[in-house]
Amino acid sequence: MQIWKLIAHHEQPKEAFEAFCERGTIAIGWSDVGNLRKLQPHSASDISKEIQRVNPELNNAHLGGPSLWNFFQGVRPGDHVLVAGHGKRRGVFEILGDYTYVPDDRAVLEYRHLRPAMLTAVEPEGLWAECGRGAAPGHAVRWTMALLHTTAKAVETVFEEGRRYPLELEAAERNPKARAACLAYHGTTCMVCGFCGEHCFGPIGKDLIHVHHIKEMRTQNGAYLIDPIKDLVPLCPSCHTMAHRRRPAYSVRELVWMLAQKQLG
Structure with missing residues (x-):
């Protein structure tokens, strides 16, 4: 290094x-x-x-x-x-x-x-x-x-x-710097279903991706340190919605398993 x-x-x-x-x-x-x-x-x-x-x-x-x-x-x-x-x-x-x-x-x-x-x-x-x-x-x-x-x-x-990033939180804030760092590393393809807005719709769909907090924001008080690589993952809007259909949220692994089971019939 x-x-x-x-x-x-x-x-x-x-x-x-x-x-x-x-x-x-x-x-x-x-x-x-x-x-x-x-x-x-x-x-x-x-x-x-x-x-x-x-x-x-x-x-x-x-x-x-x-x-x-x-x-x-x-x-x-x-x-x-x-x-x-x-x-x-x-x-x-x-x-x-x-x-x-x-x-x-x-x-x-x-x-x-x-x-x-x-x-x-x-x-x-x-x-x-x-x-x-x-x-x-x-x-x-x-x-x-x-x-x-x-x-x-x-x-x-x-x-x-380390690679921690200081993220100041309030109820519904999303830090654009942490989002950018997450997407720079992981890319803009959904980690559950593989959807990529830019591939499907061209440049107009480039930013059609959400960033999911593995550490749910509602469980954090005030400010905490976040690692955009370890603590954030890219999910498409649909998979992000599904992740929060349960409290605590479904993990990426659980969502991938559910999707695979559905596709297998």
Whole structure:
């Protein structure tokens, strides 16, 4: 497990951080170089040259190459990324998956290089201090994406605080950040019947999925810590309704069994 620093956005760091939380992703700029999988760079230098070629007026190609290379090749699922901006450490994300390059309509503040990620409960300022407030050898803290000193104390902090997400609850609230993190990991296919709104109806059905709390919200008092991967599951509206036909709610396993029995006749 490695720990990285990412500057969220040089002009809109607050908005970028909020988008990361809502979308369940992190993103980086220099989108004009295109899909790095198609470019197939062999080094950071190859990316710097491509940035300079497509945007000869830019004066930060030497910073963009190493940053994009780290985002594309350095980061691995399970790594943690300390997201910062304008001198403030805003949050720590856990990487959930591989690099993707998305079309304009799915960009995050025009950033099209993405990785699925989940906001954790790890305290960013404390982690920054435990990493020595500096970059690892061979990396520069001024890079948009740089490896930090992954000290034993920093790793201990990450494992102690884990992948929990602080969720403030009231009677009928649903936290969009936790929902986004759940769907980024589990996808938008119902875990009971396999229904996927986008597959059935196209883009108009993309968000036709509910997030089911395994820990029923009515049994929790005030605020509690939630893990969007372990505590939340995607269910279609019909299966979600069926889950709550009983108190306590039916489990996913029970619903799958009932559906299988019905299909067998």
